[in-house]
């Protein structure tokens with residue numbers, strides 16, 4: 403079996419002003435430096451205005467920086483958008499694309515998400531491509547089919563285990579306190595792993611994260627599930643103690 407190092411990614415979403423963000427990131431960076439060898443990589447994805455200051459605050463630590471979205475173009479007349487080259491300039495190594503909140507709030511299609519991921523790859527960024535079904539789709543027995551369609555449409559040509567991470571986030575588990583059962587997570591992650599064959603170079607080495615109400619109390623159980631290679635954490639990533647506890651739950 404391919405060894406995959408766990409990735410614990412914090413998606414701060416639209417939360418935090420400069421002082422909060424700097425305090426949180428500096429706290430985590432200090433813990434990582436102090437801990438020495440750990441069994442996980444840790445990533446924070448603050449809102450755009452905080453990328454530069456957070457990068458400066460964590461530059462001498464192993465804590466990685468990512469963004470929550472990018473445009474598919476490098477520059478131009480796209481008011482309000484931010485390009486992958488700008489993210490790289492701000493110190494990012496990762497970018498989340500296709501989060502369900504962007505799919506819902508901004509009507510993003512699989513094709514747009516694939517274009518964003520390809521643009522991120524071109525700049526040397528790792529794209530975290532998000533997929534996941536709604537509650538109605540799961541109840542209708544369509545979860546696997548929905549995720550298969552999203553994977554097929556959202557993974558661009560040229561995706562590899564080095565430049566791509568998949569995040570499975572059942573929409574009904576995001577911010578709700580409801581978590582998928584370990585058995586459901588195991589089944590879906592196995593399905594995703596099988597679907598990556600032929601779509602990504604080195605499919606066995608791709609990290610597949612679980613996201614949806616991950617917290618210190620359920621992290622150890624979820625992180626021990628087959629094919630769960632880390633977590634994409636929202637609410638619990640805003641508290642250093644909670645986010646750190648999720649990290650150290652990785653074995």
Ligand SMILES: O=C[C@H](O)COP(=O)(O)O
Pocket residue numbers: 413501571575576577578579613614615616634635636637638
């Ligand atoms: O990107 C993170 C996810 O949407 C999960 O959010 P949550 O941990 O608040 O449920």
